[in-house]
Amino acid sequence: MSDHAPTVTLPHGTFTIAKRFTFQAGHRLPSLPPEHKCGRQHGHSYEVEVILTSDSLADPGFVTDFGDLHPFKEFIDKELDHRNLHEVLPIEPTSELLAQYLAGWIIDNLEPTVPGELVAVCVHETVSGWARFDVVRPQR
Template sequence: MATTIGKTFTFAAAHYLSNLPPGHKCARLHGHTYTVTVELTADDLIEPGFVTDFGDLAPFYEYLKVHLDHRLLNDVLDQEPTCELIARHLADWFQRHVEAQIPGRLHALAVAESPTSWARWEVRR
C-alpha cells in the first residue's frame, strides 16, 4: 500500500500559442498565475512518518522562481507553452534534478492556468 502527498507552488508568467489561428484568443500574448501541484508517493514512510519532507522540494520551487516566474514562457521553453507541455517539461525536470535526492517518487504533476483549466501528467510504472 502506498501513501501519496502533494505540494502546490505558483508562478506568474506570460505566453502565446503560435500554432493557433490568428483570431484565436490564446494566439495573443496573455498571462496566467500558474499553479503547479506535485504528487509524491512511497510504499514506506521515513521518520517521523513522511513520504518526503516538503522542505526537500525547495530545488523545484527555486527552478520555478528563477526560470519561469515573471517570464515569457515562449522565450524559456523549447516547446509550445501549453499546460500539457509545461506539465511534461516540469515532470521531466523534477525527475532529473529532484527525485533521486528524495525518498518519495513522482506520481503526478498538474499545471493549472486558471481555477478551471489544467493538465495532469502521470507516471506510468
C-alpha cells in the first residue's frame, strides 16, 4: 500500500474560481410606476458572486488568491452596504445593471493588480432571483 495517491495525467483546460460577498441595501426603481412594488422603497440581503478564470495558475496554484479580492469587499462595505442604492449609484439599481456596474469596478480597480480574468458577476436579490453579467472581451 502506497503512502501517496497514484499519479494521473493532468488534462489541459481552464481554471475557474468564484467568491461570494454580501451586503444589505435598500433601493427603489424610480422609472417604474408608483403602483409597481419595486417602484417603492424596499430592501434586500444582496449576495454578489465574482467569477474569475485563467489558463494558468499563479503560485502556489491559484487563479487568484481569495484574499486578493478583499479590496472589492471594502468597496462594497464602504459604498453600498446599508445605503439606498438609487441614491449612491450612477445607474438604475436593477440587479442586471448592478452586476454590470460591479464588473466594471472590478475590471478598472482590481483586475490590473491580481492574476486571473473576470468572467462574470452575479447579483442575487433573493434566494430564488438573480442576474448575471458576462464580460465580453475583444478578440486578441
